[in-house]
Amino acid sequence: DAIDDAEDARFGKDKRGDELPPELARRESRLVKLAEARAALEADAAVRARKEAEKKARDKGDDDDIAAQKGDDAAKNAVVRPKAQRNFTDPDSRIMKTADGSFHYAYNAQAIVDADHQIIVATTLTNIGVDVEQVVPLVEKLHATTGVLPGQVLADAGYCSASNLDYAKTVEAGSDGRTEFFIATGRMKHGERVPEVPRGR
Structure with missing residues (x-):
């Protein structure tokens, strides 16, 4: 009608005339994003604190109920790290060190x-x-996808840990020796010669 036409002519089509100016609208949206980022950082800190507290409790021999309680307490008192950051465009990514020594928001892709x-x-x-x-x-996904375990698993020193070595022993024992793990326990310097295998006497 005539009133709508007049408002469209004055304020613009589909505008009410009481919208915030662009500079204020942008400021409010930035504040919303900052609040969302802060909440996400606090949630991440709580999850991290919970996991660390529960692991520490179980390592001490606490049962599941006590470990869970300690995890709850740690999560409630979690503090965001001073240098914690949040990526607005891709919040699931994390800062990682790349091969050239620089740091970027990235993901870690793995393959067998x-x-x-x-x-x-x-x-x-x-x-x-x-x-x-x-x-x-990775090994569990391979097993789920193919229905079989590999005959041999070869991994460099970046994959070596006590828990992974324990897992390897468990899988090897459960497969009756059909699966073997070969995980390097250390790195060699560039140009370093492989020590000769001692000969029997």
Whole structure:
């Protein structure tokens, strides 16, 4: 009608005339984003504190109920780290150190490759920067996808940890020796010679 036409002519089509100016609208949206980022950082800190407290409690021999209670207490008192950051455009990504020594928001992609046929048989994508936590998820995913365990699993020193070595022993024992793990326990310097194997006497 005539009133709508007049308002459209004065304020613009589908405008009411009481909208916030662009500079204020942008400021409010930024504040909302900052509040969301702060809440996400606090949630991350709570999850991290809970996991650390529960692990520490179980390592001390506490039962599940006590460990859970300590986890709850730690989560309630969690504090965001001073240098914690949040990516507005991709909040699931994390700052990771890349091969050139610089730091970027990124993901950690992992793969298991069939050595004989050079075919990727399992993959994972995570926002955890260290590789050491990916051995179990990768092997379990391979098993779930193919229905079998590999005859041999070869991994470099970046995947070596006490828990991964224990997992390897468990899988090897459960497979009656059909699966073997070869995880390097250390790194060699560039140009370093491999020590000769001692000969029997």
